Amino acid sequence: MPPAHPFDDDKLREECGIFGVVGVQDASTFVALGLHALQHRGQEAGGIVSHDPDHGFNQARRFGYVRDNFTSQKIMETLPGPIAIGHVRYSTSGSKGQTAIRDVQPFFGEFSMGGAAIAHNGNITNANALRRELIERGSIFQSSSDSECIIHLMARSMGRSIPDRMEEALRKVEGAFSVVAMTRTKLIGVRDPLGVRPLVLGKIGDGWALSSETCALDIIGAEFVREIRPGEMVVINGSGVQSHFPFRPQPSRFCIFEHVYFSRPDSILGGRSVYETRENIGRELAKESPVDADLVCPVPDSGTPAAIGYSLQSGIPYAMGIIRNQYMGRTFIEPTEQIRNMGVRLKLNVNRALIKDKRVILVDDSVVRGTTSRKIKEMILDAGAREVHFRIASPPTAWPCFYGVDTPQREKLLAATMSEDEMCRHLAVDSLKFISLDGLYRAVGEAQGRNAECPQYCDACFSGEYPVEPADMLEQGFEMKPAAE
């Protein structure tokens, strides 16, 4: 049942999308629409909590797509009220199998002053230690999810209001996370002190919305107001938006990979459409690594904007040399051996008549394990291409992410074990070039490139420089890059 893409093990995956609305009728329907627009951030499961004076808190959590679970009259009627929050998630480190529905957010807790629900995107890097201590003191965990720690910390807080308790709880957690939460009447949003994960504020009628990305504001017809600031906590009710800054201020470190791949091209980040940023990345790439060829083709769909940029910069015609099967939203259920072996052909097909005898530049967003790149190169050569040149819209991915992104173990990352030249030989292509880290910074708008002293973004997956110490992972034996390197 849990859907998956055939290339999923060869992409980094954002693990969550969050959305909340207050001050509108049938808030849960807006949340369902918002989550639908954020489905690319998590396809395994989704959950919605709403509150209504007559029925109290209501919750529904389901495996599968928003469109299949949160659209019928029947289910939406069970989620009444003017305030609601929701969550979509990818598979996480939590338990799999029978009881995994317990790990689907939002989580709910009943406190002496009333209930609250909470959903988060990101990762708490000291969750294991917190969990051990809470159990020692008598907390009963209902899930294997790190996020449940926040609810238990709130339950043990002496704070008089739920926002007070949340502030107190959040000061004890480390990591990179954005949070949407709700009480009976208040919608709450938080970004971690570094602002690693995104969160934006929107206005809809007399109400307000919080969302991982602006594309989800568009779908409900909300106006994009501003990004929540790193370290900011907003508490929203009938009288408006109140800002708190519970954390010690730090320079921000937004995830640069949101620009490269995670966010939708129609979302706005830093005042510019993600699509344009990606087109810029393609232009930078064409400047850094030109090559003589007949066609620029994207690896669909994520390589498309950068391929267009590459074409515009280089003057080499853009063409769809690879066609994606529209009907692959979910992978084949329980596929037979034969179907599994079809691999990439189930999803992509080469435009043989177009490619034959051509020198082709293939633009992809990233190389993770390299398994897909290899298969695509073979398809292109089988179709009669004369040359294949790979251009990659991100630097080599050499380090795992511990901030809410699902990455393979370090030794599975192609760039962790090979140089660019070795990768080129490994993939057996005519050339392989990645955009430089500085080039990427330029493309996202940092004219001077990366500030090595104090990088403007979190780029740990490329640089190995982790802005928050991954305490739980170190405990499990992960080795950081030596400071000297």
Next chain:
Amino acid sequence: MPPAHPFDDDKLREECGIFGVVGVQDASTFVALGLHALQHRGQEAGGIVSHDPDHGFNQARRFGYVRDNFTSQKIMETLPGPIAIGHVRYSTSGSKGQTAIRDVQPFFGEFSMGGAAIAHNGNITNANALRRELIERGSIFQSSSDSECIIHLMARSMGRSIPDRMEEALRKVEGAFSVVAMTRTKLIGVRDPLGVRPLVLGKIGDGWALSSETCALDIIGAEFVREIRPGEMVVINGSGVQSHFPFRPQPSRFCIFEHVYFSRPDSILGGRSVYETRENIGRELAKESPVDADLVCPVPDSGTPAAIGYSLQSGIPYAMGIIRNQYMGRTFIEPTEQIRNMGVRLKLNVNRALIKDKRVILVDDSVVRGTTSRKIKEMILDAGAREVHFRIASPPTAWPCFYGVDTPQREKLLAATMSEDEMCRHLAVDSLKFISLDGLYRAVGEAQGRNAECPQYCDACFSGEYPVEPADMLEQGFEMKPAAE
């Protein structure tokens, strides 16, 4: 349950895809893959019949996508053997509701010399009269599908072999159709005398495949051999491919809309990729109807290749001004009122930051009812575009198709009631231009344009000139274009 696209009522829809394989192990798995590649030709339901000496004929028919129904080990094990055929279909004029699974092809019939299964793409234009006569003589119909006539005609034939009976039956039916059929050991393919609907032959190992399009040969790794000829019947078994020509020869009239929209861009028609043909259409359109603007944007996804062609010809940059939600493969089930009203926003979002203050050329494949074009124009203007120019990659669709394509009644077709100028005003855009019929013929490779005496293609939906008389429809009151016109 039956999936549908949100714009379905504003597109012409191919009603069927057919596929067959003989001479390979587990033929049904290849058929499942082939049908998956043909899913764009019919998403409502699918069926597969296979034959195996030990288990005889086996059949499975299901509503929904191939990937959800014909992929599990469990179901594929019920379809063993070295020969199989399959079918995907859109909703047709057959009965809806409880018993509609009976209308899902392939149909099976037991004759005195053994069984046969048959699946077809297209429409039998004298089905009503045939059905009446067959019932009069004692045939019991199990479905409301026109295709079942063929089985009953075969049952009543005195022919000694199944191919003989099929020849005899086909001579009695009128219309536009491609057929794949199977006996215990033979795979059979037929195209109607005009060759309106497509059918191609492929070679896979020691076996053979028949498919509506070449893209489905690619997915199973089969080599494209040739198109089945108009009026040709091929009978394939262990010893190879035998050709028969049961019909009186006529000049061919292939469906020109297959080039415009129905076929997948990676399929090959007339020796050239459909993608290139569509790029050509875009170039023709740029020549015929240039306009000064900042961006050329496709209406995703079907307008993409023509938009690229328009950009290449005009030099105006190509950009993805409209982003399609990847997770709309199926529409929302039982959507709530609020979700229904979201309409087009569930599927498409405008890249606001990109579009703002720009003069935009929107390239779409066709205008049917015009309802979607209107909504898209509004989205673009809401996002702040300065001008909107529509360019359409086909001539005005003014006549319904009776040859296996689902079209609205004539009075619902925008072009049936309005001139090009009226449509422009109706849509309230800065300009609206369709490719000319001659331009379309040139783009598909007819350098001299359309031969008015004897058109090279079936273009009835544009011209109102029907190459086969739609007998059943005339009986129901449809009025043909006066010959004088």
Next chain:
Amino acid sequence: MPPAHPFDDDKLREECGIFGVVGVQDASTFVALGLHALQHRGQEAGGIVSHDPDHGFNQARRFGYVRDNFTSQKIMETLPGPIAIGHVRYSTSGSKGQTAIRDVQPFFGEFSMGGAAIAHNGNITNANALRRELIERGSIFQSSSDSECIIHLMARSMGRSIPDRMEEALRKVEGAFSVVAMTRTKLIGVRDPLGVRPLVLGKIGDGWALSSETCALDIIGAEFVREIRPGEMVVINGSGVQSHFPFRPQPSRFCIFEHVYFSRPDSILGGRSVYETRENIGRELAKESPVDADLVCPVPDSGTPAAIGYSLQSGIPYAMGIIRNQYMGRTFIEPTEQIRNMGVRLKLNVNRALIKDKRVILVDDSVVRGTTSRKIKEMILDAGAREVHFRIASPPTAWPCFYGVDTPQREKLLAATMSEDEMCRHLAVDSLKFISLDGLYRAVGEAQGRNAECPQYCDACFSGEYPVEPADMLEQGFEMKPAAE
């Protein structure tokens, strides 16, 4: 999914129940209730056809229980109108698996004068020959069910009305069958010339009902009018009930096993409740085979009335020594090995404290394979019973039934290979006695016992004397009892 009882392979099973209503609003709801009351006659699947002037014929066919399939508002709304017929069935000789839903009755056929639906209980003994001939002449069968022959014979008839065509068709079929059928306005009922299978007529308000048993008239509040006569065909419409007698008259041979086991105890057969007849059988058995003991216990639930009769006649107290688990309506789905081995304990438990040290008479309705009897005896002895005496409310079942009852092959019938004494030793009980054939005839009301020249009932399963030649079975190699025997 198909439900089954754990002892099913050790009981004869009636294969069908039929029910029809005309002249009431929402006829299909009455049919659903009637079928629910007839569920004991067939638990695998059920179907209903109704007709309504606005919607024509409608049909629903489902695997599983009536209560689970034909009770929701949603499904019943698809079956509107003042006339409907229905059918419940056990698994038959038809195909199993994917397509078996095609074998679920009623069957529907469209004739030149309109449609008709038909359902039958029983068996057509010359179905194979008829099917071969019909296929030869061009009929296409949609199911593997014998009953479909009737529809095809009707389609080929030259009769002017549907009842005429049905008469003509029925004259060509041999066997034992009751039929309910419907046209747009007429309800039709037929019993075969020997009247082997039951069919009764009821009155409900201004309308009429036909049913396999009277208990299904009770549930809808209909009044029991009379049994349909052997060889009678009734045609019912607004103006009342017309009788036809299409067959050559013959002495009747009603199935005596309906009295013993098939019919529900609250049904009325021959003017007396089946419960009383079974109590009578118990009394006869007590007269024929008395034994000194402490308790008379039924094998639940079918042995209960005969056990009560045995107790009343013998004066030995009646007690429930074996308790049936109420929650075994369906068997365990895909049971694990361990659960399968639990066998009879899943369904029955001995009342240990009651049975201990007692001499127990166990009364059961029949012994088919003897497997269950053995297990029950072991349970009773394990619980500490001092003696176990079996008393069986039917004669030894030594011959298979070919008239609509599912029986094991002859060699699997315990009584086909062993004498009564051998069976007693085989089961290792202190005594085993069957009622005599004459005793059974007396219990059902034939004071003089069985008329050997011209038996009053069909008792082929006991006597091997088949009133209709089982042509299809002889063709498959079945050997009749030599006439001399």
Next chain:
Amino acid sequence: MPPAHPFDDDKLREECGIFGVVGVQDASTFVALGLHALQHRGQEAGGIVSHDPDHGFNQARRFGYVRDNFTSQKIMETLPGPIAIGHVRYSTSGSKGQTAIRDVQPFFGEFSMGGAAIAHNGNITNANALRRELIERGSIFQSSSDSECIIHLMARSMGRSIPDRMEEALRKVEGAFSVVAMTRTKLIGVRDPLGVRPLVLGKIGDGWALSSETCALDIIGAEFVREIRPGEMVVINGSGVQSHFPFRPQPSRFCIFEHVYFSRPDSILGGRSVYETRENIGRELAKESPVDADLVCPVPDSGTPAAIGYSLQSGIPYAMGIIRNQYMGRTFIEPTEQIRNMGVRLKLNVNRALIKDKRVILVDDSVVRGTTSRKIKEMILDAGAREVHFRIASPPTAWPCFYGVDTPQREKLLAATMSEDEMCRHLAVDSLKFISLDGLYRAVGEAQGRNAECPQYCDACFSGEYPVEPADMLEQGFEMKPAAE
């Protein structure tokens, strides 16, 4: 989905059955079988937890019957290991709807020394107060079930072992409850100090079982060892059974209604089969309230043993005047209006031919609201009975139960508002007699009848004398019987 009986609102309902096994392979399969045998104690949902050294704790919780949920290889394989406990439950006061699966036991908690699962039958009468206090101190409840209090009390205990913590937790709860619990290696059973709810110990091979009733030991082939004593806590592991007595000793007060209705007739209570006790009740009733009549008929199935006893004592023949439809295990899903109105006829049918012109004694186990009794009386009279005499195998039910039994509010109980004579007139029967409270005590083996000073049983539903103060209910406004009464 949640199954229910059509008379459910007219019966008291036991709310739970519990079962646990340790020391056998695949313990969960035995638990599934045990729960199947206890299904009459709760049909809404069931859950099983098992532990296995390799996989830790595993859990499955489902709505519906054991036979449908816990029998497939696939599900049972997810519950491996040599120790398991399970629970079946009726709907309780917990939340209904979307999230109710959270309320299905067993509950699981992770403590610093390892995990534990717990299931209970009965009711904690001070749960509301406990819950409030626990939330105040920071516990997060995952369900609305009272039983979860025990887990949280354990989590907060300072006890060094899980059994120590459970002892400490149980001393804080009030009410009537039996508990089965498990750690990784130990099976634990507890009965409340009064022993209101049942719990028995069984031996199976080298392992042990705990069960609500002995009938569930029979199904797995376990030997019945003894009842757990009131106030006893047993801790079972490889080395055997250890007894603890954590509570202050009190005279026992076992639920007398277990004898009347809740327990299965083949279970053993107090050394005698429940069936025999019920037969005794019938004999007492015949002595106390004789009447001249032709037949003694049970209201099936619960009135059967008492009817047999009445018949044996009175000499009036026993007969099945009312037949129960075997296929009513679950009620009709979403029944249509018409089906709902059929009411009792869906479940019961009168044996019309048997009843006509007879004077009938109907024996039922209890009268709760009286609605069913009325309908049955009408059916019997409609069938032509001359007289109807009701004999009830329990005293008038005039008070609700707060100890784990679902009873209507006091004002809905017929006996709370009417005298015996008034009820007789209300039901319009020829006579209506209940067994006396002393008669019932005699039938269950108390030769001297009830000891009014210190009753031997809990009979609060008849007497209004509650052995444990129902604190939560008093808080909600329930009024106890005045002491003076």
